[in-house]
Amino acid sequence: MTPVQFEELAGRALETAAVRHADYADIRFEDARSERIEVRNGEVIALRDDVSRGYGVRALCDGSWGFASSDDLSGPGIDAAVARAVDIARASAAVGTTRFGMAPGDAHVGTYVTEVEIDPDRVSLEQRVDLLIAAEYALHVNPAVRTGRAHLDVWRTKKEFFSSIGSQIAQDIRQIGSSVHALAVGNGDAQDRGWPGDRGLYMTGGWEVVARAGLIENAPRIGEEAVALLSAAQSPSGSLDIVLGGSQVSLQIHESCGHPAELDRSLGWEANFSGTSFLEPQLRGALRYGSPLVTILIDNTLPGGLATCGWDDEGSPSGTSDIVREGVFEGFEMSRDTARLIDCTTNACVRAQSWQHVPMIRMCNLNLLPGTHTLDQMIDEIDDGIYMESNRSWSIDDRRLNFQFGCQIGWEIKRGKLGRMLKNPTYAGVTPEFWGSCDAIGEPSTWVPWGTPNCGKGEPMQVGRTTQAAAPARFRNVRVGVGYDGR
Amino acid sequence: MDDRERLALAERAISDGAADSIEALVSDQHDSLTRFTHNSIHQNLDSLQTLVQIRAVVDGRAGWASTNGRDDGDLALARNRAIAQARFAPKPIVPVRLPGKATYAMPQLPYDAATADTPPSARAEAARKIFAVAEQAGAWAAGYVATATSSVVVANSNGIRAAFSGTIAATNTKCVAPIASGYAEAYSRRFADLDTTAVGARAAAKATDAGELGTPDIGDWTVIVEPPALGELVAFLVPHFSAQRIFEGASFLADGLGRQYMGENVTLIDDYAHPLFATCPFDGEGSPTERVTLIENGIAKDFVTDMEWAERLERRNTGHYVPGGAEGPYPRAVVVQPGQRSREDLIASTKRGILVSRFWYIRVVDQRKAIVTGMTRDGTFLIEDGKLKGGLKNLRFNVRILDLLSSCELSDETVRTGGYSYGMVCPAARFDRFSVSSVTSY
Numbered sequence: 001m002t003p004v005q006f007e008e009l010a011g012r013a014l015e016t017a018a019v020r021h022a023d024y025a026d027i028r029f030e031d032a033r034s035e036r037i038e039v040r041n042g043e044v045i046a047l048r049d050d051v052s053r054g055y056g057v058r059a060l061c062d063g064s065w066g067f068a069s070s071d072d073l074s075g076p077g078i079d080a081a082v083a084r085a086v087d088i089a090r091a092s093a094a095v096g097t098t099r100f101g102m103a104p105g106d107a108h109v110g111t112y113v114t115e116v117e118i119d120p121d122r123v124s125l126e127q128r129v130d131l132l133i134a135a136e137y138a139l140h141v142n143p144a145v146r147t148g149r150a151h152l153d154v155w156r157t158k159k160e161f162f163s164s165i166g167s168q169i170a171q172d173i174r175q176i177g178s179s180v181h182a183l184a185v186g187n188g189d190a191q192d193r194g195w196p197g198d199r200g201l202y203m204t205g206g207w208e209v210v211a212r213a214g215l216i217e218n219a220p221r222i223g224e225e226a227v228a229l230l231s232a233a234q235s236p237s238g239s240l241d242i243v244l245g246g247s248q249v250s251l252q253i254h255e256s257c258g259h260p261a262e263l264d265r266s267l268g269w270e271a272n273f274s275g276t277s278f279l280e281p282q283l284r285g286a287l288r289y290g291s292p293l294v295t296i297l298i299d300n301t302l303p304g305g306l307a308t309c310g311w312d313d314e315g316s317p318s319g320t321s322d323i324v325r326e327g328v329f330e331g332f333e334m335s336r337d338t339a340r341l342i343d344c345t346t347n348a349c350v351r352a353q354s355w356q357h358v359p360m361i362r363m364c365n366l367n368l369l370p371g372t373h374t375l376d377q378m379i380d381e382i383d384d385g386i387y388m389e390s391n392r393s394w395s396i397d398d399r400r401l402n403f404q405f406g407c408q409i410g411w412e413i414k415r416g417k418l419g420r421m422l423k424n425p426t427y428a429g430v431t432p433e434f435w436g437s438c439d440a441i442g443e444p445s446t447w448v449p450w451g452t453p454n455c456g457k458g459e460p461m462q463v464g465r466t467t468q469a470a471a472p473a474r475f476r477n478v479r480v481g482v483g484y485d486g487r
Numbered sequence: 488m489d490d491r492e493r494l495a496l497a498e499r500a501i502s503d504g505a506a507d508s509i510e511a512l513v514s515d516q517h518d519s520l521t522r523f524t525h526n527s528i529h530q531n532l533d534s535l536q537t538l539v540q541i542r543a544v545v546d547g548r549a550g551w552a553s554t555n556g557r558d559d560g561d562l563a564l565a566r567n568r569a570i571a572q573a574r575f576a577p578k579p580i581v582p583v584r585l586p587g588k589a590t591y592a593m594p595q596l597p598y599d600a601a602t603a604d605t606p607p608s609a610r611a612e613a614a615r616k617i618f619a620v621a622e623q624a625g626a627w628a629a630g631y632v633a634t635a636t637s638s639v640v641v642a643n644s645n646g647i648r649a650a651f652s653g654t655i656a657a658t659n660t661k662c663v664a665p666i667a668s669g670y671a672e673a674y675s676r677r678f679a680d681l682d683t684t685a686v687g688a689r690a691a692a693k694a695t696d697a698g699e700l701g702t703p704d705i706g707d708w709t710v711i712v713e714p715p716a717l718g719e720l721v722a723f724l725v726p727h728f729s730a731q732r733i734f735e736g737a738s739f740l741a742d743g744l745g746r747q748y749m750g751e752n753v754t755l756i757d758d759y760a761h762p763l764f765a766t767c768p769f770d771g772e773g774s775p776t777e778r779v780t781l782i783e784n785g786i787a788k789d790f791v792t793d794m795e796w797a798e799r800l801e802r803r804n805t806g807h808y809v810p811g812g813a814e815g816p817y818p819r820a821v822v823v824q825p826g827q828r829s830r831e832d833l834i835a836s837t838k839r840g841i842l843v844s845r846f847w848y849i850r851v852v853d854q855r856k857a858i859v860t861g862m863t864r865d866g867t868f869l870i871e872d873g874k875l876k877g878g879l880k881n882l883r884f885n886v887r888i889l890d891l892l893s894s895c896e897l898s899d900e901t902v903r904t905g906g907y908s909y910g911m912v913c914p915a916a917r918f919d920r921f922s923v924s925s926v927t928s929y
Contacts, residue, residue, distance in 0.1 A: 038813045040813070042577075043577065043579045043580060044548075044576045044577055044579070045579075045813050046551070046811055046813040047549070047550050047551060047572040047573075047575070047576050048551040048552065048553070048572075048811065049550075049551070049552045049553075049568045049569075049572060050551075050552065050553040050554075051552075051553070051554050051555075051556075051565070052536075052538075052553075052554070052555045053555060053556065054536065054555065064528060064531070065529065065530065065531060066531055066532075066607075067530070067531065067532040067533070068532070068533045068534070069532070069533070069534045069535065069536075070535050071535070071536055071537065071555045071556075072535075084533050085533075087606075087607060088531045088532070088533055088607040089531070091521075091528075091531065091606070091607035091608045091610070091611040092521070092528035092531045092607075092611060094608065094611055095527075095528060095611045095612070095614060095615040095618065096523065096526055096527025096528055096614075096615075096618060097526065097527055098525055098526075098527035098529070100529065125571075125572070125575050126575065129575070129576075129577070133577070146735055146736045147735045147736075147737075183735055183736070183737060185735070185736030185737070185741075185855075188742075188855075189855060190735075190736055190737045190854060190855040192854075267524075268524045268525055268627075268629060268663075269524050269529055269530075269629075271524055271629035271661055271663065271668075272524075272629040272630040272631065272659060272660065272661040272670075275847070275864075356534045356536055357534070358530055358532045360530070393850045393851055393852045393860065394850055395848045395849065395850040395860045395861055395862065395883075396848060396862075397847065397848070397862045397864070397881060397883070397927050398847050398848070398862065398864050398881075399927075399929065401927060401928065402862065402881075402883055402925060402927045404860050404883060404885075404924070406852055424852075424853065426852065428883075428924070428925065456907070459520060459522055459530075459631055459633075459907075460518055460520055460534075460633075460907075461907040461908075482860075482885060482924055482925075483852040483853070483858060483860055483885040483924075484852075484853075484858075
């Protein structure tokens with residue numbers, strides 16, 4: 001990429017903001033390409049190639065924020081967008097009493113490029129479609145597989161960020177993901193199975209990520225399992241020990257740790273929509289969040305992490321920081337303006353969906369550190385329980401305490417052995433009690449950086465791309481079967 | 488840009504003859520949203536984008552590409568990418584065809600110029616009125632005041648020329664008092680019709696009327712849901728009325744049309760021209776959108792299609808194509824017809840029950856059976872002897888939506904409601920048997 005393609009326009013924007021007496025301003029240019037292929041029952045039903053280029057301007061005036069975005073890359077277009085951002089900020093300042101500011105931050109100048117082993121641009125459209133058609137075909141092991149799907153997303157986002165404190169950052173971020181999915185229908189029932197995990201394997205990187213997903217190799221098993229679920233026993237209700245597969249643990253981290261640890265939620269900035277949080281600033285270092293086995297870190301430098309980059313969308317450098325350390329709640333995901341309110345510095349968790357969207361705190365790479373158990377050891381130590389894999393349903397209250405999740409598939413565990421397949425497994429709990437019951441986490445070889453490509457937050461709604469690296473984990477004495485037990 | 492300029496842009500986009508047929512959808516979106524918390528504005532934005540989506544068809548195969556560039560070079564690049572994709576795609580079982588010329592029945596008054604031009608100072612003033620009401624009640628408010636203008640044009644090489652512009656203004660407010668919170672919202676085509684003082688007052692009253700929060704028993708309850716809650720619940724039924732979902736066997740309608748799935752008092756219609764919607768009269772490929780009766784007196788009557796699914800299932804095209812096509816046709820303006828009694832009568836005739844202002848995080852537990860789980864939030868009240876008796880802690884439920892709608896009563900007034908992925912016109916409803924699974928600590 002050209003490191004500073006938009007330097008001249010950025011200079012004009014920041015100068016215009018200064019002339020209009022903005023206390024701070026930044027401008028973020030993005031040039032994004034999104035390619036998607038989707039195959040359903042042998043047919044290519046989506047073959048898309050979308051490009052979008054534009055910029056967003058933030059202005060802080062009299063302690064209030066304004067944001068304007070535009071795809072008009074002319075000089076007058078820049079002037080108009082900056083004027084709109086400043087006018088909006090001044091309108092905000094005219095009402096209300098809270099004044100916003102920024103925690104201290106340094107100016108950064110640099111470039112970041114995602115490391116890619118196999119450039120997806122070197123993989124032809126023909127190769128891509130052939131892979132998906134073969135993988136989707138392999139799902140149809142039985143006529144009961146009514147619908148097979150396979151899909152591929154290839155994303156490339158070139159960003160340039162400039163701020164009034166002197167930052168000048170260029171990034172070229174490559175993300176990719178793929179999956180297969182079988183829907184089996186019969187006996188008045190419909191059962192889903194997906195691979196890898198429930199949404200696919202999404203990471204930063206190149207075609208090597210698609211190869212790692214193993215779509216063709218796993219598709220026959222996924223098809224068979226979807227069909228077998230139609231006649232499988234209903235998962236039981238009651239209170240049992242459970243082992244969750246790695247992708248489900250990833251979802252559990254996402255919903256019950258990643259979101260409540262967003263500082264904007266805790267401060268009430270998402271109160272009317274995404275909700276607030278049971279994690280409050282004064283609880284840092286004091287709240288027992290989980291068992292001593294539970295350590296959850298932000299790591300926006302994680303190789304392959306879907307949120308891995310050099311700097312966030314307000315120009316702060318990626319790094320690592322603690323959210324939960326050995327079971328104790330330690331800190332939040334933060335932006336510069338929220339960090340200031342709790343006397344911290346930002347840990348670079350600001351993202352915007354696109355140039356059109358206002359930057360805000362987003363869950364980035366938030367990972368549960370691996371433990372020492374093999375999956376067999378975890379199962380071996382259970383007398384009566386369930387092993388569950390791949391999310392199907394997820395719901396949690398607006399402070400992120402009371403949750404109910406369902407998985408695509410389960411297996412009975414009796415006296416340390418995996419038994420018959422179970423359909424519709426669900427479990428429910430309250431966040432700190434649930435994580436407090438965690439007594440085993442899988443060893444490093446079972447740890448996978450599961451990416452979530454479609455995390456929703458904010459108004460207007462923004463879609464975020466995030467990773468929760470996780471291994472399988474065991475939880476004791478959990479309520480199971482909710483939703484199918486008449487309650 | 489106006490409609491004429493958007494049509495000209497679309498015509499430039501399809502000007503090349505290298506595809507057998509070609510279509511351009513030009514969407515022009517202007518979103519302005521002022522967001523507040525703790526009685527101050529913390530996010531305030533204005534976003535403009537013109538997007539050109541091109542679908543090229545070669546020998547019955549389709550390719551898609553889009554760009555937000557508007558010069559001839561950008562359009563040619565996107566067009567060529569779409570054509571290249573179409574040439575490469577394997578031939579589908581049902582060859583892709585684009586619709587031919589059509590006429591459209593425009594809804595009444597979809598566009599208000601003053602709303603499209605609402606300045607940030609007006610949105611801030613509207614927010615200030617909410618702050619004032621909240622402060623007076625000893626509460627703080629979080630929410631938004633927003634306006635949006637959506638313009639869309641479809642042109643294709645078969646002669647389709649369709650254009651529509653509409654505005655929407657909306658506000659929602661959560662008022663947070665020391666013990667409880669309350670919620671209210673309003674939608675209108677016209678910003679001038681939004682009464683933010685009234686919205687703030689409704690939310691504040693719910694927050695302050697709650698008092699000490701009680702804990703509902705686990706089990707089955709009579710529950711009255713206000714329109715935002717009914718809308719969110721019914722939104723999870725809407726995908727079941729897609730031809731694709733039915734064909735795949737994942738819809739409850741896979742058991743067949745003409746069957747009684749709900750109570751005789753329940754009628755669902757997809758109606759873009761309803762005065763509270765007044766939205767686009769054509770779909771993403773320019774086919775005229777029909778008013779479709781989905782459920783009539785509890786009996787399944789119909790579902791929605793597009794060009795592809797009409798041909799696959801040998802049914803008429805109802806005009807519900809969604810650009811991209813992967814998820815199939817989709818209802819986009821569902822109206823739940825009202826009942827006979829007022830919301831107040833429903834409460835007054837309830838011996839013991841729960842009033843729900845709003846749901847949160849409803850998710851599908853079992854798609855074929857339409858079982859969902861979710862939470863209440865921002866205004867859950869105990870009803871005893873026909874009167875509200877104070878607030879309740881929030882509860883989790885697991886329900887089969889069809890069971891709820893098989894034994895319900897609907898109020899006599901419908902309003903516009905919505906969420907991030909749906910719009911709905913609906914009344915309040917009383918369900919006879921609503922299953923409470925667990926209760927939160929707040």
